[in-house]
Amino acid sequence: MNNKPHDQSLIFEKIRSLEHVQSLSKHEQLVQGVLDAIDAGNLNANDVLPSVNNMVKELGYARETIVKAYKELIERGVIASKNRKAYFVISENTKQQQKVALLMYAFDTFQETLYQHLKENLGSDTQVDLYFHHNNPEVFEAIFNRIVGHYGLYIVAPIPSERIKELLISIPPFKLLIIDRYINLGTDYSYIVQEFEDSSYQIFNELKNKLSNYKEIIFFFRKNTAEPQEIVKSFRKFLKKTGLNGKIETNYKPGTIKKHIVYFTIHNPELYAILKDVMDKNWELGKDLAVLAHNDDVIKEILAGGITTFSTDFKRMGQLAATFIKKREKVQVIIPTVLYPRKSL
Structure with a gap:
């Protein structure tokens, strides 16, 4: 840190010039005043800012307000602190966005x-x-x-x-x-x-006619994961309301693929394992069996001729x-x- 001298009174002038701007809080006046001082060349990289005590003495603002303003300037990457006592300029780019x-x-x-x-x-x-x-x-x-x-x-x-x-x-x-x-x-x-809950229930209803063409719907779901529990609730509700045959299993076991089943998974690696077994059997998706997935992406749009999904944007x-x-x-x-x-x- 370079302790080169500069006129700190110019910083106070910049801050005071904003006191008439009613839309700015005191903390915002402090932040903008320091930024204006940098833009005007009153502060340069490595220049030391007034201490918190000096700010309190000169401006009469509460200590908490000054500390809050300095903290925001640190978060913006404009200033830094040394031992939480001295504050100094590290960047003259006042237009940069906050981190x-x-x-x-x-x-x-x-x-x-x-x-x-x-x-x-x-x-x-x-x-x-x-x-x-x-x-x-x-x-x-x-x-x-x-x-x-x-x-x-x-x-x-x-x-x-x-x-x-x-x-x-x-x-x-x-x-x-x-x-x-x-x-x-x-x-x-x-x-x-x-x-998740209402929207997935609506999707299941939308797919009701297609799902009814198959013997069973198997939903692979892992507890204690990022997979939404609400979809389980909507799936069970859908089965109960429609009377369709379905169940929830923890995970897909490679090599256990069967015809006339709908396989529904949220987990991408599991989806790929199912599709590999379909390919090895030389079966046709949408005819011999069906696959439904959650969370759409470009890969699912083109994979195996297209995977039916439901997803947010x-x-x-x-x-x-x-x-x-x-x-x-x-x-x-x-x-x-x-x-x-x-x-x-």
Whole structure:
């Protein structure tokens, strides 16, 4: 750090010049005043900022307000602190966006679609750091504790638990966006999510006539995974209402493929194992047996002549998340689930 002298009174002037702007809080005046001082050349890289005590003395603002403003400037990557006492400029790029932490389940193809469209709609000047919790609460908490306080915005695909909820509500609503899975954090928090129970029940009903052409529907579902429990509820409800023959099994065992069965899986590796057995038997999808999958992607569109899926629009989810980052306006959206009928069913 370079302690070269500069006129700190110019910084106070920039801050005071914003006091008449009623739309800005004191904390926002401090942040913008420092940014304006950098843009005007009153502050350069390595210059030391006024201490918190000096800010209190000169401006009369509360200590908490000044600390909050400095913390935001750190999150933006504009300043840094040394031993939490001295603050200094590390970047003169005041136009850069805040750093964003994106915490997701795993990098599946459909979540990759979300990420790609998030990045495309933000531009290259926004830093998005990607983390994965793999639906493991301990991993989630470890990552959360490591990254909290280091980003200006957090985009999180949550795990439904009270402990995770406690962690998330420690982040102010304007700094947090819930994506993919809904978790109730209160009316002030933003979310862009999908809904599973009602939407999947509607899809099963939409497919009723096709499903009734087969002897049995086997749904492979693993407990204690990221796979949505709500789909199990809707599947059981559908079987009870229609009287169709079906069951839930934990996983598909390679080599056990049978004709006149509908195989429904959420797990991509399982889907590929089923399709390999179909290919080895030289059977025809949609005729000898059927396959249904969850979460659409380009691969399922072309694989084996096309796999029937139902899915939310992860491209749209990524686009809306990018808009939230840019505008920072509260958003509460449930993206519809859509059926994509193809050859496999």
